[in-house]
Amino acid sequence: MWNRIYALFVARNLEFIRDRSALAWSVLLPILIIFVFAFAFTDENPEKFKVGVIPGDTSEGAAAAFKQTRFINFIDFDEVETNLFKVERHQVDMLFDPNTSRYWINQTSPNGYIVEKLLVAAYADSPESLQQILVEGDEIRYIDWVIPGVIAMNIMWGALFGIGYVIVRYRKFGVLKRLRATPVTAMEFLSAQILSRLWLLVAVNTVIFICMDYFVGFRMLGSYFNLFLVFTLGCINLICCGLVVAARISTEEVANGVLNLLSWPMMFLSGVWFSLEGAHPWMQKFALILPLTHVTEAAREIMIDGAGIVQISDHLLVLGVSAVILLIVGARIFQWE
């Protein structure tokens, strides 16, 4: 059995490495994306001002006037303590409690400075009631924030298409049929495909990660082992998604359609590019069923917050359990022809 898996594994690896266009696509694309973000967008924050507001009466007076300010995105926060870190990291420019007229800003944040001026202007009649509280913390640059998502996204493309598309092509052109005429079993074939894709994606993305870290340099507070674990598990999960897609489809067009239907929503709704903070609650719920959300968030928590294995265990659990389910379903419904 291991002989057969090994044989298929080697053949698939050779195919991948020699297919220049696929290789270039999977290595160059993420690097390109990162550099575009690193050099074109870091100075110019694409998001407007964000102010977190604690529930309270803002129907009249200065608080109401402040909330009328245009171009500020007011986000409802339930309490101060749990959200303070967002000010520390420049994710939110200010936290404002209308009940006590206290506000929290980060001294190093230019946006915070501007929003403070606007707040003070709104309170022109009673400036003394305002109470400033300074918090400290480094800015999380967009690049630091976006990197985990870009790696996760790259893994997603590679996993879905590398498994889904390739198996469908094998089926269409009769490669699967020829393999079926040998002692190779479906499980052996699928295992080899999973292993080959897994190690290639992990290897390629590790290289990408190291290169980007070298050139751009980004924040990494947590353990590399945990990060590796998250990306590997995410990779397995997405490969299993691809497996389910590829289980029966026999034309490239249909496979392409289904894979795009899976990957594009994930690309934009998993919080890879933009924070889901402030998004419609319905969309936030929806994001939770996308594996890419869990990979991105877990990786972000590790890299930006230095989260340990316990803090990310819920993401790991979701990824692990769904991967097992997808794998079983994929292997069950798999057809050679």
Add this chain to the structure above:
Amino acid sequence: MPVILQVSNLVKRFGQLTAVNDISFEIYQGSCFGLLGPNGAGKTTTIEMMEGIKTPDAGTIRYQGEALGQQFRNEAGIMFQTTALQEFITVREIMVQFSRFYPNTSSIDELAERYALHEFLNQDTRKLSGGQKQRLLLAMALINKPKILFLDEPTTGLDPQSRRNLWKQVQLVKEQGATILLTTHYMEEAYELCDEIAIMDHGRIIAHDAPDALLAAHFDDVVVQIHAKDIPREIGEKEFQAIYRNDSAHILTGDVNKTIEHLLHFDIPLDRLRIRARDLEDLFLELTGKELRA
């Protein structure tokens, strides 16, 4: 000789179409069994059920008395009518891959030597010519030293030289003791290679015997062949029951002298006359009323 593969009451339907309609036969160990029939007769469907690739709707297939299983997979060599190979892989790599699938294999260099592949061993499989690819597919089918070899139209689309070449190689395999199941729509091929032939049409076996026995059973007469231009259809069909095929009129007769006298009586020029024994092509025509290559 023991039966190695036994097929009973095999049926396969595709929607309304019954592609294989209740066929049964046995293949003896060490023999070459040919399934002969025109395109669409159901040859591929039959052979693929026997290979365990397609599931029959009814009927059973037994390999050495048992249902097809892992032992069969290990001992069967299979060459499909058309096969794509993995891309970006060299001839040697694909052979190494396949040899790892089996417990008991031939040496790759030996196979490459025998099937004239050694020059291409390090070449991408997509760059092979038709004949070279067919030889590679045959070598791949033989990599596990199969006890039974399935060949589905192995020479269709090959030039005459490559075809003869492949026949020689198949014969060699047979001499080494393997059982062969072959489908073809070439009469010469079946006649050349097979010990037993089943003629298929519309999913049924319409005749089944050794090639010579088939011929002997169905005709003891010969064919007088005249160029179609030399003998007008009215005369040919009415007076001689001739069958017009391609450019020739074929007259079946048990008494050549009498037929020639008769032809002379009608002033038919005999310059282009040919007398030959009847072949499988004629047999097929007689059995089905249509031509094999149509």
